[in-house]
Amino acid sequence: MNSHPSIRAFAWDDYDAVVAIWRAVGSDPLPRAELEAKLIRDPELFLIAEDGGAVAGVVLGTYDGRRGFILRLAVDPAHRRRGLATRLVAELELRLKALGCPRINLFVLPDNAAGLGFWQALGYLPVPDVVCTKPL
Template sequence: MIRTFDWDDYDSVAAVWAATGADVLSRAELETKLTRDPELFLVAVADDPAPSPSPGSSPTSSPGTPAGLGLDTAVGAGPDTAASAGHDTPTGTAPNIAASTGHDTTTGTAPNTAASTGHDTPTTAASAGHGIAGGAGLDAVAGAILGTWDGRRGWIFRLAVDPARRREGIATRLVHELEARFEALGCPRINLLVMPNNEAGLRFWQRHGYLPVPDVLCTKPLQPQSPEE
């Protein structure tokens, strides 16, 4: 089942982000973001049955597709390249969502990249070969996706799927549900970012119609940053 994020999901979502190599957004960062468009932060719970592929069909995700496809990274050609047509740098992305580098790296941090310091460490860790444990009273979270809407463009950040639930179509279902919610808001175009070395992530997004553009992402921090940032 795909549904809107609930705060009881936080530890499970943080564990999924950490397991896929994404920076973990702190509760404070999410509280700031969720003052706008909370319905655009979605989770897939683990009781969602995996679709049965038809005979001869290939799995939704290729064997090389990383579990974290949407962790704040651009589908562009260069490290700072905006991903989808429309040439819009995110003017309305909520503050404090940027990754520690200041770049809001979206869908494609490499699966084995360690989460950066300065963010909350999830209290629920993913064990190898096992799913992510759920929050109190809720089903286990199998995946998450974060959308923002500035009234002109939609942006997708931090799509991630529990490594134990890969190749079940969870990422695709999260994307489709988020796209439907953007459409309901009247959003004419969706952008996202992917790191240039994330070839599997780029292939995933291109299969879903998100094409690279040559824009260059520029960024300026408005608050003092620690040396490691």
């Protein structure tokens, strides 16, 4: 394996590998139509970590002009503990900052203690907001 994984923007050729990673970590894949709509807005914020020529991690970022959001950070279990998640987040933060983004938000499920610890180690602090959602 390449000892220096690279971070780059998502390309459609990556879709099947990204879906496989999402499934490997227990997330439902995003449908192509949903990703197509997202990529119209800010394609440079959907990032891939490539290791040894294989897609090893992914993070989906968005920016609405006021706040950045980090969604869907996932690393293939076979590539974990190598700093890929941290590198993906760092690159996404740089890209959001370059867009003028003043703050980044993200969601952590209440039972995901390891995930919360990861984000806190990167400086993300929990806030007591109540998340409300409504499917359309």
